[in-house]
Amino acid sequence: MKTLERENAEVLQSYGTYENLQDELAKETAALDRAREDLVALLTEYRIRVEEPKAQYEAAREALKGLEEQMQSVREKIIAREARIEEAVSEDFYSRTGDLEASLEIAKRKLDQATRQAEAGKLLHDMAQAFKMDQSTVLSGPVADLMNRWLATLTSGSYDSVRMNESLLPIEVSNPRYDEALPLKCLSYGTHEQVIVLLRLAIGVLLSRDERNLVIIDDRLVNADPLRMRRLCQILEEVSADHCQVVVATCNDTPYAGIEGEIIGIPGDGADR
Numbered sequence: 001m002k003t004l005e006r007e008n009a010e011v012l013q014s015y016g017t018y019e020n021l022q023d024e025l026a027k028e029t030a031a032l033d034r035a036r037e038d039l040v041a042l043l044t045e046y047r048i049r050v051e052e053p054k055a056q057y058e059a060a061r062e063a064l065k066g067l068e069e070q071m072q073s074v075r076e077k078i079i080a081r082e083a084r085i086e087e088a089v090s091e092d093f094y095s096r097t098g099d100l101e102a103s104l105e106i107a108k109r110k111l112d113q114a115t116r117q118a119e120a121g122k123l124l125h126d127m128a129q130a131f132k133m134d135q136s137t138v139l140s141g142p143v144a145d146l147m148n149r150w151l152a153t154l155t156s157g158s159y160d161s162v163r164m165n166e167s168l169l170p171i172e173v174s175n176p177r178y179d180e181a182l183p184l185k186c187l188s189y190g191t192h193e194q195v196i197v198l199l200r201l202a203i204g205v206l207l208s209r210d211e212r213n214l215v216i217i218d219d220r221l222v223n224a225d226p227l228r229m230r231r232l233c234q235i236l237e238e239v240s241a242d243h244c245q246v247v248v249a250t251c252n253d254t255p256y257a258g259i260e261g262e263i264i265g266i267p268g269d270g271a272d273r
Contacts, residue, residue, distance in 0.1 A: 142202075142206055143164070143168060143199070143202045143203060143206060144161070144162060144163075144164060146198075146201075146202040146205060146206075147162050147170070147195075147198045147199060147202050148160060148161045148162060150198050150201070150202075150235050151173065151195065151198060153231055153234075153235070154194060154198070154228055154231050154232065154235070155191070155228075157176065158175065158177070159173040159174060159175055159176075159182075159191075160174055160176050161173070161174040162174070162195065163181065168199075168203070169199075170184055170195055170196075170199055171183065171184055172184060173187065173195065188223075189223060190223030190224055190225075190228075193220040193221070193223060194220070194221065194224060194228065194232065196220065197217055197220050197221065197232070198235070200215060200217065201215060201217075201235065201236075201239050201244075201246075204239065204243065204244040204246075205239060205243040205244060208243045208244045212243065212244055212245055213244055213245070214244065214245050214246075214247065215239070215244045215245070215246050215247070216246075216247045216248075216249065217236075217246065217247070217248045217249070218249050219249060219250045219251065221248075221250075221255070222250075222252070224255075226255075229255045230258070233255070233256060233258055233259050236248070236256075236259060237259055237260070240259075240261070
């Protein structure tokens with residue numbers, strides 16, 4: 001007991017009085033409270049700045065790990081699909097290449113066949129044209145000879161010859177007075193029609209060398225003047241007497257009155273002609 005009192009006395013002696021000791025105790029208590037508050041603040045700051053970021057970091061690492069695993073899986077799938085695509089494309093490419101080559105070969109054969117057919121058709125056409133030209137040349141001479149003689153008679157020498165094309169159609173007549181050829185279209189309508197009649201008669205004569213053929217003349221002579229009509233009748237008589245049977249279809253038989261032949265009337269307008 002005395003020892004405790006002595007120790008207290010020594011403590012009190014260092015502080016002076018009991019009140020000073022209480023003041024000092026209060027200061028130390030306040031300092032301790034502040035230290036506790038600082039510790040709490042420090043722990044809070046540590047949790048915010050260290051533990052929470054650390055937890056977030058760990059979570060991010062786990063998420064990154066999961067993403068890396070997913071990426072690896074996607075890469076493997078991409079590689080596998082690219083391999084399948086390449087294999088399919090390769091197979092389809094060679095297959096399509098073979099099909100295209102076969103189609104090309106077929107097209108070439110068809111082209112060759114069409115080319116040969118076209119060449120054969122052209123050759124046949126050229127041969128036909130050559131034959132036609134030969135035939136026209138063979139026929140045009142005799143036809144022109146007959147037409148020239150008749151044309152000179154019909155026109156009193158105003159026109160003495162006719163020129164025909166490869167189709168045996170008259171295209172020009174010669175005028176000896178002016179020594180020039182006139183296109184058929186430059187002639188009067190009546191003269192043009194008369195030249196066509198002479199052409200038909202000349203062809204009929206040539207075709208009747210072995211047997212008499214029929215030549216039908218429609219009313220193309222209605223525009224002939226009386227003098228030419230008499231000369232045309234003489235030509236018709238020559239042809240019908242020596243070569244062909246000639247039938248003239250007309251609504252007026254008066255211009256043909258001098259020709260020996262049979263008149264066949266056809267009922268019309270209630271009367272026989």
